[in-house]
Amino acid sequence: MRRVNRDARARVSLTLNGRKLAAEAEPRTLLCDFLRHALGATGTHVGCEHGVCGACTVLIDGVATRSCLTLAVQAEGREVRTVESLAAPDGELNPLQQAFRDHHALQCGFCTPGILMSFTDYLSRNPHASEAEIRDVLSGHLCRCTGYASIVAALKRAARRE
């Protein structure tokens, strides 16, 4: 049994985008803040902090999860993937990112990392998702710029539906 008192700091070890990292966190530290402030991975954005906007979505053991609704201590031993893992080391965009770029599927870009991580999970389960399925999964994200049309177009391209 693991127990961390409210005033104590626990050492949290995890794999972030293939690298083993560790840092300290209080029990109340949210995973999104741990990634940004303790590990310096600022690609993950923090929006509403109650699970509605989807900006903070990351993969934990391959599964799209709200990092604002996950405690840092809960990520102990887990494999976490963030938007920083998507492009090749030389900066070449992956097909999902390239589809977003080609379709102007982002304007301010605040919501984009979360959407990319959601669909990294979803399209791995359902590579040729229909538009209805895409829209259903996209309903878990808020974008205040695009009106979603260009995001849907990019995701249809990524799912090779157009």
Added chain:
Amino acid sequence: MKPRPFDYVQPDTVEEAVAILAEYGDDARILAGGQSLVPMLNLRIVEARALVDISRISALDVMREVRGKIEIGAAVTQNKLLAWPQLAEKLPLVAAALPHVGHFQTRNKGTVCGSIAHADPSSELPLTLALLGGEVVLKSERGERVLAAEDFQKDMLTTARAPDELIAAVRFPLANGKGVAFREVARRHGDFAIVAVAAVVEDKNTVRLGVGGMAGKPMVRRFAREEAAGAIAAWADALEGYEDLHASAAMRRDLFRNLGPLAVTEAIRCAA
């Protein structure tokens, strides 16, 4: 916002979990998927001295068929149940209701038992459990007890769980090829329903209807098929509904008067 400080405890077994609950009593909150609890902690609507994280207790991450019921452990996520190949055959009403529970991303972590424990009055899974006549398995150091769904949920966000008890599992009775239907109206797909209705055809004369979002907990009634529409209208008036940010009581009654007969018709068609 960020949560206030709390102790974090991660028991490895159910026995350890109930021992911790006995120690902290009212001051502890059980953390499974955290999709309802953590938002409330972040918004500081809820305060806890300790969080008891049961999400890694492997004995709770099981689904099994026991004497005509499907038992779902407290660590089973909503998407794990949704991905179960036999769901549509064994629990068709749950298969119809689950896609309305939150979003793909929250179902990845949110648990079936957590929805039941949270007991939101318009939430889909408590409605489904109540309509099917399911059970909630509660464990504590004092032993185990099994409550019928209608005895478990008392009112809005209020259940019969004692502070030292852990919801170890819920049990949904097998549907046995009955006609079912689920309908809801929400502001946005994935939001909590304003009104949700579910129907099960009992036999060629009788249908059972459940409604969420009209009272502090899901309400269930039986009707003769041909009298359903009139009976639903009268029931809507009797329940009154309630007003909140999303809808007036009158709008809730109206939604129920319209959704109720639709669900009954759909369930009968599904049974045919």
